[in-house]
Every structure is written in C-alpha cells, then in structure tokens.
Amino acid sequence: MIGPGMNAVSAYAAAAPNAPLVRTTIPRRAVGERDVLLEIKYCGICHTDIHQVRGDWGESIFPMVPGHEISGIVVETGDRVRRYRAGDRVGVGCFVGSCRTCAHCLADQEQYCLQGPLSTYNAMSEGAPTYGGYSTHIVVDEHFVLRIPDGIGLAEAAPLMCAGISVFSPLNHWHAGRGKSTAVVGLGGLGHLGVKVARAMGAEVTVLSRSSGKEEDALRLGASRFLVTSDPARFAESRGSFDLIVNTVSANVDLDAYLGLLKLDGTMVNIGVPEHPNSFGMFSLIGARRSLAGSLVGGVRETQEMLDFCAARGIGAEIEVIGADEINEAYKRVVDGDVRYRFVIDAASFAR
Known part of the structure; x- marks a missing residue:
C-alpha cells in the first residue's frame, strides 16, 4: 500500500x-x-x-x-x-x-x-x-x-x-445481432472475445482462421462455423455470405478476397494494425455497395x-x-x- x-x-x-x-x-x-x-x-x-x-x-x-x-x-x-x-x-x-x-x-x-x-x-x-x-x-x-x-x-x-471494447464497439456500431451473419477474422486475444460478444448479441458467428488448430475452441466459444482461410476454395464457397466482418489480426490480408465474402451493403471493419499498408481493387467495394471501415476501442x-x-x-x-x-x-x-x-x-x- x-x-x-x-x-x-x-x-x-x-x-x-x-x-x-x-x-x-x-x-x-x-x-x-x-x-x-x-x-x-x-x-x-x-x-x-x-x-x-x-x-x-x-x-x-x-x-x-x-x-x-x-x-x-x-x-x-x-x-x-x-x-x-x-x-x-x-x-x-x-x-x-x-x-x-x-x-x-x-x-x-x-x-x-x-x-x-x-x-x-x-x-x-x-x-x-x-x-x-x-x-x-x-x-x-x-x-x-x-x-x-x-x-x-x-x-x-x-x-x-x-480487447473487449475493441470488438464490442464495431459489433455494436454496425448492429451485429439476430439475423445478421457475422465473421470474426482471427481467434486470438481480440477474436475470442469477438466470438463471445457477437454470439451474445444474437448473431450467427463464423471464425475465419489461417489453420484449423482452433476450430474446437471457436465452436466452444459460440461460433457456428469455422473457415480455414489458407484454402482458396473456402473463399469461393463463401462469397457473399456475411453482413459484417470484424478483422482482428495485425497481419496484412488479401482485402479483395475478404471483401468478396460480404453481402450487398456488407461492411468489413479493421481493428488490427498491420505492419505494412494494404491495397485493394475498387471493384471489390462498388460491385456490391460494400464498405471498408476501421474502429478504435x-x-x-x-x-x-x-x-x-x-x-x-x-x-x-x-x-x-x-x-x-x-x-x-x-x-x-x-x-x-x-x-x-x-x-x-x-x-x-x-x-x-
């Protein structure tokens, strides 16, 4: 004391x-x-x-x-x-x-x-x-x-x-909830809370992860689906699937591929900070009136x-x-x- x-x-x-x-x-x-x-x-x-x-x-x-x-x-x-x-x-x-x-x-x-x-x-x-x-x-x-x-x-x-408010704020702002298909990119310190909170809000939750190593955890935490992003076939199968994607990882990702997973008027929100600048093709947005956004705590x-x-x-x-x-x-x-x-x-x- x-x-x-x-x-x-x-x-x-x-x-x-x-x-x-x-x-x-x-x-x-x-x-x-x-x-x-x-x-x-x-x-x-x-x-x-x-x-x-x-x-x-x-x-x-x-x-x-x-x-x-x-x-x-x-x-x-x-x-x-x-x-x-x-x-x-x-x-x-x-x-x-x-x-x-x-x-x-x-x-x-x-x-x-x-x-x-x-x-x-x-x-x-x-x-x-x-x-x-x-x-x-x-x-x-x-x-x-x-x-x-x-x-x-x-x-x-x-x-x-x-970590908690970092995922709660975008889920809250973009109205994750019942009838909304929500994906969480990464199952780490932020992502695991994103799954818990989105599920508690009533959303159907999918985890997008590079490997299958955390699939059991994702389902235990409340996700209903788990997609391995290292497999290009998963992106093709899931095009236009999500109303909201919350990206929690700090690594650079293929934004065009992830934006393609959004439905009409869907939003991808980034809360991780990658080391290098990202780029994407504008057609990934205008083709389905999609949005790319960021959120800070x-x-x-x-x-x-x-x-x-x-x-x-x-x-x-x-x-x-x-x-x-x-x-x-x-x-x-x-x-x-x-x-x-x-x-x-x-x-x-x-x-x-």
Whole structure:
C-alpha cells in the first residue's frame, strides 16, 4: 500500500527499445480533487504493449511502463469525486484523458478526441510521461475510470478494457445481432472475445482462421462455423455470405478476397494494425455497395455499456495469469501465438 503524500510505486519498465522489462519504481501524482487512486489487481498484456516496447510504431517514450488493461480496487478518492468510493471494483482502459470539449468528446467518443486522447502510457502529460498498468497503483481522473460489475472476476475483466471494447464497439456500431451473419477474422486475444460478444448479441458467428488448430475452441466459444482461410476454395464457397466482418489480426490480408465474402451493403471493419499498408481493387467495394471501415476501442460510456453487457451474460476473457517475472517470456509467447487467449499479470507480483 501507499499512504498519504507518497507517490513512489513498484512497476515493471523497459529502459529502451527491445530492452527486457525489469522491476523499478515510478512516481504517481498526488490524488487531486477529481482523481481516483486504484490499487491495481490485474493487468492484461496487449499486443500493443509489445509493439510500443519494441518501438515498432515510432515515438516511443522510455523508460516505458506498459499496460492499458487494468482492473483493481479504489483506495482513495479526491474531495470532488462522487462516482466512486474506497473498495469499489474498477478498471482503466487505453486512455486516461481527453480535451472533454470537442465535438467527439461531447458525443461520448473520447477515443476520437480532436486534440488526441491521453494514452494510459507512452504519452506526455504536463511535461511528464504517463505510465501504465504494469504497476501496483495508478491515479486517474474519475471520468476515465470504469465500474466493474460483480458478475465478472477482476482477472477476467482486465482484458475487456482494451480487447473487449475493441470488438464490442464495431459489433455494436454496425448492429451485429439476430439475423445478421457475422465473421470474426482471427481467434486470438481480440477474436475470442469477438466470438463471445457477437454470439451474445444474437448473431450467427463464423471464425475465419489461417489453420484449423482452433476450430474446437471457436465452436466452444459460440461460433457456428469455422473457415480455414489458407484454402482458396473456402473463399469461393463463401462469397457473399456475411453482413459484417470484424478483422482482428495485425497481419496484412488479401482485402479483395475478404471483401468478396460480404453481402450487398456488407461492411468489413479493421481493428488490427498491420505492419505494412494494404491495397485493394475498387471493384471489390462498388460491385456490391460494400464498405471498408476501421474502429478504435470505444468511449467511456460505451466501455461501461460493454462491461455491463458482459457481466449480465457471464462473458470474460479466457486468460492465463502470470507473475511479473514471466512478462518477458509472455511477450515472446504472444508473438509466437502461444497463448489462449490473454496473459494477465497478477499485480501483487510487481512488488515482490
């Protein structure tokens, strides 16, 4: 625990691009009048953490404490906080601030803030870097804190703060549901939650995957069909099959082939970020009035809606809980695809 006036907490950080994460101490600001101090219980490992630690996307700030899939317990609140009190189960996602005044923020779409949302880590705030959830505590403005309902365990809830809302938002926006044929590309940290959520919304769900190795899991999670995308015949057989395709993978794919799977007026939404630019033929769109779109997590209100939805239906992430000393090996396993389906760090181990 940290007491009044203390702001040094245990964490795991990377000192430079591709450096291993090691135990360290970081500062946390004093609790302001609208702030909430969380004791972090669990933090998920997102593939974004790995990209940022490796400097894959540029502009990385070191030393870096990753982590934006945070669940924990409220320890202290500022004098003007009304939504939370000590002991509440809460979470923090990909951003901890925004301008709160632009059109997008006023529409509860803070993730698209016109001035740019303040990322939970790897960003600058008032001249200091933000540090993420690979730590024992974090201080966050109450507006960006989410309530975790009792229907979800804190460990299973942590990945919902990024992976969960990343799939919920496009499924919600493009109205996945009863009578809608929905495909999820990839059955990883995002894709497995996409299957669960789409099925809970009432959609008929198909998983599109490069190999058949996860077919049994896909059906167990709620998919009714599984198509192996490495077989060109599967694309020919399934042309014009789907109202909505949610692409969760970060690899470049043949967009023309995938767009051909859409029905008239169908939409393919991309939430993964491939390493290289993609291209496609315009006839893949105009031939059936199809749309190619993208989606970035969700705003605070929608993220709370997602948590309430998941709790009411018993949806949580499929996880493997690890200690802090296993993070570097976990990174390697994520890159190798050797996790089913999300690593979650026990935050108590940051201080050991």
